[in-house]
Amino acid sequence: MDHSAHGRVRRALRRNAPALAEEPLRRLGEGLDNVAFVAGDMVLRAADEPERVYREAGLLALLAPRLPLPVPVPRFADGEGVLAYPLLPGRPLLGREPGAGAAQQLGRLLRALHSVDPAEVAALVPVEDADPGEWLSELAGPPALVRAVRSAVPARSGQRALCHADLGAEHVLEQDGEITGVIDWSDAAVTDPALDFARLYRDFGPAFLTTALDVYGGLPGAGPRIEFFARCAALEDLVYGLESGRAEYADAARRSFMWLFPDAEPAGTP
Structure with missing residues (x-):
């Protein structure tokens, strides 16, 4: 067989x-x-x-x-x-610029998603701790950037919501300037909602994050966690892109270093 x-x-x-x-x-x-x-x-x-x-x-x-x-x-x-x-129509936004209204659209999506009662999905998704300290165990990448991440590890949060948990550009479809779908929900979990904003920050930058959070209604106290998870996710994508030969991931990660590691870029990038 x-x-x-x-x-x-x-x-x-x-x-x-x-x-x-x-x-x-x-x-x-x-x-x-x-x-x-x-x-x-x-x-x-x-x-x-x-x-x-x-x-x-x-x-x-x-x-x-x-x-x-x-x-x-x-x-x-x-x-x-x-x-x-x-x-679904459209192509992933990995390596492409989002349309003018994308941040608002994704902010509204996350507001609706994070409002789902976790009890409704208890049999469908795991509950995950999202302890920042645990993200350090397999952290790899340019030494200067790894040191920067390790120097600013936020405290674990008790906030929990139903999250996509892998909301990167590769899972957001766009066509003619409009988002046409969000795919690959295999990592969905009840976890820290900062995770969903972290990959948006990584892939689309600070202005995009600010708009998405404004539409969402704010996530008080989450800034350090969003930055930490975004930095870890960028290093993860850099390593994945280099090891797999998927240059689009490595290129997108390097681009994100401009706002995630402004003091270490470009010396810290390979």
Whole structure:
């Protein structure tokens, strides 16, 4: 039996969408935890943990009618770890400038998302501590930047909300200046809401963050945590981009150093 992602997707199509079973599979992308393909008008994401896929499908079904931006609406979740949903329009914003209204749109999205009662999703997502100290254990990158992160570690927060928890530019779709969807909810958790703003800050800069927070209604006391998590996430993307050959991640991380590490840039970047 073919246990590759391609083979699992093909079998899932035969079981759940036979009309697409013989459609060509076009590889859409790959992350740390999954591989995505397109068949016809459908995205098929193959992950290694079927139970996690079922939980994500349940979460998306709950969130889709409540959020002000489109999210994938599951067509099926398969026992081999395949999640299928209609292809959303647009391209990821990784390496591109967002439209003029993107910060407002994402601020409204996070206000709605973080307002969901954690009790409603207790069976669908984990509760994660988001202890800044734990983020240091695998921190790597240019020594000057790692030292800068280690010199300013904020205290852990007791704030908790339902979060996307990986809201980077690669998961925000845009077309003609409008955000058309937010994808890949596999890391969603009840955790520190600062995490969702941190990657927006990393990818789009301080003015974007300020606008998103204003529309959201503010997150008092979160500034140091947003900066810390953004710095860690930028170093993580730099290492990932260099080790995987995904230059777009490394390039975006280096760009973010201009505002995340203004005193260390450019000497601290490889």
